Amino acid sequence: MTFRKILAGGSLALAAVTASALPVFAQEAEAATEAAAVGAQVSYIFNTLLFLIGGFLVMWMAAGFAMLEAGLVRSKNVSMQSLKNIALFAVAGLMYWIIGYNLMYSGVDGGYIGSFSLGYALDPVGGDALDTGYSTASDWFFQMVFVATAASIVSGTLAERIKLLPFMVFVVMLTGFIYPIAGSWQWGGGWLSEMGFSDFAGSTLVHSVGGWAALAGAFLLGARDGKYVNGRVVPMPGSSIPLATLGTFILWLGWFGFNGASQLAMGTIADVSDVSRIFVNTNMAAAGGVVTAMVLLAVMYKKVDVTMVLNGALAGLVSITAEPLAPAIWQSVVIGGIGAAIVIFTVPLLDKLKIDDVVGAIPVHLFAGIWGTLVVAWTNADASLVTQFIGVVAYGVFTVVCALVVWAVLKAAIGIRVSPEQERLGLDKAEVGVEAYPEFAQ
Structure with missing residues (x-):
């Protein structure tokens, strides 16, 4: 048998083997395609589920x-606060x-809006x-509940003396407008995102924005009657x-949705x-905030004010919100603890400036938000302190x-503050018409 015949016979054999193997390869390719499709659907379901669970936790x-x-x-003002909170969410x-x-989110493309x-x-x-990896409705819902958080911050600061109508306007x-435009700079892929600014879940985008808005309102609104008398701070x-x-x-519970779902994906083990x-x-971080507040209050004032401890917990939560993934546990405790310390020291500072913040929202959400x-830049190697400062x-x-x-x-057009008589009477009677504790008040 000549070499040419051997080669021809080998070629025919190879062709036969290849032809018989083609259906196997096709089946394997089809199976791989189906597996990829199933994987994409599973990832889609779990990503959507994360948005929905995180969304209703933040709504809570x-x-x-x-x-x-x-x-x-x-x-005398409890009904008003209850009304404002459900109204602002809606x-x-x-x-x-x-x-x-x-x-x-639509068409920001590295810009400003x-x-x-x-x-x-x-x-x-x-x-x-x-193609997006999650339901668009779940994404919208998760992003929407963040907006109400910023408005709630303003509500607490300006309590007990602001009219309902201008507050709602x-x-x-x-x-x-204000929150969405600001949010577009980072989460919408705007100029700060392009620069490398980092704010994982919104220490600045949500909490500081709410805090700055509250500070501006408190400055123009003024303090409650009787809060500052002859250089003294009168407790209320x-x-x-x-x-x-x-x-x-x-x-505290809702914050697990706030920070956890900001991972924006749950379709993989990672x-x-x-x-x-x-x-x-x-x-x-919240635990570090509570303990730090208790220790500082005991040392500085010999008494542990429960309201300050509550705000210590919230300050810890706000502080960790900008980067809750990268830190080691001990770093999270330190970050939350320093956030609480900032609150302890800035509450008296606001009183010296006669800025009346009823619930302590400015120290908690603004100052701790800036710190966070x-x-x-301490825990995330990809972040720059200079860029973070520019963003703040x-x-x-x-x-x-x-x-x-x-x-x-609003102040010039319709007025933003109730009359002194209405303030003394209480906004429940003056503006709402429903007292929160009618028997107790009588």
């Missing part, structure tokens, strides 16, 4: 703010749907968005420490592990200017 924080504020205002949802979401288009369209019934502007105890404590625990790590760091944003300043200037303009226009 609205109840926490309502209870905290109801407990820290006087009995308005935040409507404004974020009408215009806010598009301003924050998104689209002014009205309304936000969800997937059709039974539809999906596999300000909520419209904050949730529909709240109506219910149990309610305030309950509110703090609700907020993502689920990171969410778990975020839960632990979030919890330990700057300290990201940018958000501060933008929010304060916008808030001052809105508050000043």
Whole structure:
């Protein structure tokens, strides 16, 4: 047999083997494609589930703010705080749907603002968005509940002397325009995102923005009658420490959704592990805040003020929100503890400046939020302290200017403060018409 015949025979044999193997290869390729499709669907389901669970936990924080504020205002103003908190949540949802979401996420492209288009369209019934990796409705819902948090911060600071109507008008502007535009700079892929600014779950984007808006309002609104007399700070105890404590625990629980779901994915083992790590760091930062507040109060004042301890827990939570994934546990405790210390030292500072913050929201959400944003550079190697500082300043200037303009226009146009007689009577009677504790008041 010649070499040519051997080669020809071998070629025929190889062709036969290849032909017989082709269906096997095709089956394997088809199986791989099907497995990839199933994997994408599973990832889609778990990512969507994370958004929904995180969303309703953050929504539950609205109840926490309502209870905290109801407990820290006087009995004659509890109904008003309850009304404001449910109203602001509803308005935040409507404004974020009408215009806010598009301003924050649509067509930012490294710039300063998104689209002014009205309304936000969800997937059709039974539809999906596999190309995004999660349901668009779940994403919108999760982003929306953050907006109300910023407005709740303002509500607590300005309690007991602000009119309902101008407050609600300000909520419209904050949730529909100020917060979404500011948020677009980072979470919408705007200029700060391009620069490398880092704010994982919103120490600055949510908490400091709310804090700056509250500070601007408190400056123009003025202190409650009788709060500062002849250089003295007159205590005005709240109506219910149990309610305030309950509110703090609700907020603590909701924060696991706030920070944990900001991982934005739960479709892989790595993502689920990171969410778990975020839960632990979030919890330990709050614990560090509580213990630090108790120790400092005992040393400085010989008594442990429970309201300050509650705010210590919240300050710890705010502080860790900018970066809850990267820190070791001990770093989370330190970050939360320093956040609480900032609150202990800045509450008296505000009183010296005669800035009346009824629930302590400015120290907790603004000052601890700034701290949490700057300290990201300690635990996240990809973050720059200079860039973090630029972000803090940018958000501060933008929010304060916008808030001052809105508050000043409202003050000139319709007035933002109730009369002295109404303030003494209490806003429950003067503005709401329903007393929270009628038998007790009588």
